[in-house]
Amino acid sequence: MGEASRFCHFRGERLLEASRLTKIYRVGGEPVYALRDVEFVAPQGDFVVINGPSGSGKTTFLNLIAVIDRPTSGEVYIEGEPTSTQSEGQLAALRKTTIGLVFQSFNLIPVLSAAENVEYPLLLQGSERSPRRARVAAMLAEVGLSELARRRPSALSGGQRQRVAIARALITGPKIVLADEPTANLDSETGGAVMDLMRRLNEEHCVTFVVVTHDPAVSKYAKRRVRILDGRLEEGGDHGMVDSAS
Amino acid sequence: MGWWIPLRSIWRNRRRTVLSIGIIALGTAVSFFVLGFVESSRRLIQESTVHEYGNLQIGSPDLWNGTADSYDRLIPPDAVAQIEAALAEEPTLVGSTVQLQFPGLLARGERTQVVRATGVVPGNGVLEFNDLVFIGRGLAPDDRAAILIGRSLAEKLALSPGDAITLTLTTVDGAYNASPFTVAGVFRFTSEAFEQQVVFMPLGYAQRLLNTPGVDRVIASLSSLEATNPARQRLQSALRGASLAVDVKTWDELSPFYRQLSSYFSALFGFLSAAVSILVFFIILQVLTLAFLERTREIGTLRAIGTTRAQVFRLFLAESAWLAVVGSAAGVVIGTLLGLGFNAVGIEWRPPGTVEPVRLAVQLGVATAAVPFVVSVAATLLSALFPSIEAARLRVVDALRVE
Ligand SMILES: Nc1ncnc2c1ncn2[C@@H]1O[C@H](COP(=O)(O)OP(=O)(O)OP(=O)(O)O)[C@@H](O)[C@H]1O
Ligand SMILES: [Mg+2]
Numbered sequence: 001m002g003e004a005s006r007f008c009h010f011r012g013e014r015l016l017e018a019s020r021l022t023k024i025y026r027v028g029g030e031p032v033y034a035l036r037d038v039e040f041v042a043p044q045g046d047f048v049v050i051n052g053p054s055g056s057g058k059t060t061f062l063n064l065i066a067v068i069d070r071p072t073s074g075e076v077y078i079e080g081e082p083t084s085t086q087s088e089g090q091l092a093a094l095r096k097t098t099i100g101l102v103f104q105s106f107n108l109i110p111v112l113s114a115a116e117n118v119e120y121p122l123l124l125q126g127s128e129r130s131p132r133r134a135r136v137a138a139m140l141a142e143v144g145l146s147e148l149a150r151r152r153p154s155a156l157s158g159g160q161r162q163r164v165a166i167a168r169a170l171i172t173g174p175k176i177v178l179a180d181e182p183t184a185n186l187d188s189e190t191g192g193a194v195m196d197l198m199r200r201l202n203e204e205h206c207v208t209f210v211v212v213t214h215d216p217a218v219s220k221y222a223k224r225r226v227r228i229l230d231g232r233l234e235e236g237g238d239h240g241m242v243d244s245a246s
Numbered sequence: 247m248g249w250w251i252p253l254r255s256i257w258r259n260r261r262r263t264v265l266s267i268g269i270i271a272l273g274t275a276v277s278f279f280v281l282g283f284v285e286s287s288r289r290l291i292q293e294s295t296v297h298e299y300g301n302l303q304i305g306s307p308d309l310w311n312g313t314a315d316s317y318d319r320l321i322p323p324d325a326v327a328q329i330e331a332a333l334a335e336e337p338t339l340v341g342s343t344v345q346l347q348f349p350g351l352l353a354r355g356e357r358t359q360v361v362r363a364t365g366v367v368p369g370n371g372v373l374e375f376n377d378l379v380f381i382g383r384g385l386a387p388d389d390r391a392a393i394l395i396g397r398s399l400a401e402k403l404a405l406s407p408g409d410a411i412t413l414t415l416t417t418v419d420g421a422y423n424a425s426p427f428t429v430a431g432v433f434r435f436t437s438e439a440f441e442q443q444v445v446f447m448p449l450g451y452a453q454r455l456l457n458t459p460g461v462d463r464v465i466a467s468l469s470s471l472e473a474t475n476p477a478r479q480r481l482q483s484a485l486r487g488a489s490l491a492v493d494v495k496t497w498d499e500l501s502p503f504y505r506q507l508s509s510y511f512s513a514l515f516g517f518l519s520a521a522v523s524i525l526v527f528f529i530i531l532q533v534l535t536l537a538f539l540e541r542t543r544e545i546g547t548l549r550a551i552g553t554t555r556a557q558v559f560r561l562f563l564a565e566s567a568w569l570a571v572v573g574s575a576a577g578v579v580i581g582t583l584l585g586l587g588f589n590a591v592g593i594e595w596r597p598p599g600t601v602e603p604v605r606l607a608v609q610l611g612v613a614t615a616a617v618p619f620v621v622s623v624a625a626t627l628l629s630a631l632f633p634s635i636e637a638a639r640l641r642v643v644d645a646l647r648v649e
Binding site: 100 | 248255547548550551552646
């Protein structure tokens with residue numbers, strides 16, 4: 001299990017849990033087992049990196065725990081609550097408040113400026129204008145983008161875009177941030193900076209991160225490593241980056 | 247939610263937005279222009295109809311239910327006095343007069359014409375047919391065997407002022423009466439049928455010919471067209487209170503020609519407006535379907551970060567609503583400019599069945615613009631409905647996978 005950081009005291013909660021998670025796609029009538037009986041637990045403050053080759057089921061797994069997709073069987077628990085019985089609206093509310101998502105290709109809204117992209121989840125929550133603006137400014141400062149707040153995504157570099165996306169994922173103060181290949185569209189240096197940022201935010205905000213990647217270099221940022229192969233999850237054993245508290 | 251987000255999205259693809267707004271605007275402008283034209287034509291015909299019939303006519307029910315040849319329909323002088331007393335209470339009344347219409351045969355030598363002879367009060371100031379006289383003179387109150395004939399009839403019977411003609415008629419007692427007349431003047435009117443079939447003579451003389459003190463209708467002129475129906479209701483209840491067996495008819499009830507033309511105009515505009523709306527509907531449907539399809543990934547992202555289906559639906563519908571409102575408003579502006587241009591040029595046209603050319607105009611203004619505006623907005627929103635529902639129904643993971 002991952003250690004608690006200096007700022008983030010591990011409370012032993014099963015913040016995110018998957019039980020016997022199975023996903024079967026049907027391709028031309030033939031079943032494709034993307035995930036088989038996956039068991040997974042992440043406590044608060046964890047930083048999990050899930051590694052695996054292409055087609056091993058990483059995206060499938062992340063989508064299921066992000067509650068944007070439903071499993072064929074098994075259950076995803078968020079803060080101890082089962083999700084399979086929840087309605088679309090309840091799942092949307094979970095994604096709005098509890099889960100933040102970071103995508104491989106950033107997925108910023110092209111017509112909104114960096115600041116507006118970060119602001120959008122707060123608009124969804126209907127929060128008031130002046131505290132909202134203040135929070136956006138603080139968040140942008142945290143990811144080092146205060147100067148570029150008014151720029152559109154098309155006028156930002158890949159690394160800058162991903163930092164906007166991370167700010168967007170964190171703005172509502174979620175307990176969990178899930179990232180699918182966040183560095184795949186970045187060069188290794190920029191990717192490293194993005195991972196550094198995520199790790200720092202993990203420490204400072206005590207947010208649980210689950211990052212899936214096929215890039216072995218990302219593993220060194222992990223508090224805990226997990227491997228996925230042919231739809232089966234196995235603990236990676238050894239720890240990654242040395243925790244700042246130790 | 248930020249109301250400006252849909253506006254931003256609209257602005258993203260400017261060419262497509264301008265195209266959409268242009269199509270909506272064009273449709274609205276065409277509808278507006280045609281409606282403005284139809285309404286101003288309808289107004290012209292309303293005015294000439296009221297000029298012919300007055301706003302209201304009060305007469306015996308027999309007068310209008312097909313038994314018009316019977317002189318039972320005549321209203322005796324005491325009843326006329328009662329009707330006039332009721333009319334005097336009407337706030338929108340401008341004036342009233344009486345008429346006595348009867349069928350007759352006008353003859354000059356070999357040539358004859360069946361006419362509707364009309365005894366009028368010359369100088370009544372309400373339905374002043376003397377104003378229509380353009381050759382010769384009008385009728386004077388002390389005229390006796392003087393008659394006004396229409397231009398078409400004058401041509402047909404080769405008559406001019408001063409000529410003598412004979413009018414044959416049946417008196418109220420059933421006797422034949424043939425009376426010589428002198429043509430005092432020739433009038434013109436917008437309707438050719440009216441010019442051929444209607445002749446005017448002083449009421450006193452008509453009553454003497456028919457051997458009656460009665461009239462067959464009281465005609466009321468009101469301050470405006472719009473005053474007609476309320477005045478009719480007030481008058482009807484007043485007359486019922488006085489237990490007079492008379493009906494009150496409005497100008498549009500009296501003119502089958504107006505009713506036909508009016509419903510033709512409505513059908514014309516309805517058809518055109520429907521055709522334009524359907525066209526706008528399908529073009530905008532096509533444009534929005536494509537536009538929304540291109541944003542599948544964006545929709546997936548919005549949903550993934552917590553936007554509900556309903557919010558996605560509203561977002562996309564709001565974008566279309568902006569298009570609809572801006573496009574339709576632009577259409578009203580374009581239609582107004584077209585109309586102003588058209589009115590400035592001043593085109594004249596002689597409608598079928600009429601003798602006087604009328605100046606064609608387009609009625610502009612808010613009241614006329616309202617229907618095309620609302621119809622265009624509705625057509626656009628309707629075409630946005632299906633793509634917006636589709637956008638909202640997308641499965642998040644599928645939408646996110648789209649490149
Ligand atoms: N919608 C789908 N329909 C059918 N099969 C699918 C679908 N999505 C994924 N799969 C299959 O499920 C398996 C796991 O796919 P997944 O996308 O989770 O892999 P991944 O580990 O994310 O791969 P990559 O590293 O290339 O992104 C693959 O065999 C893939 O072909
Ligand atoms: Mg993947």
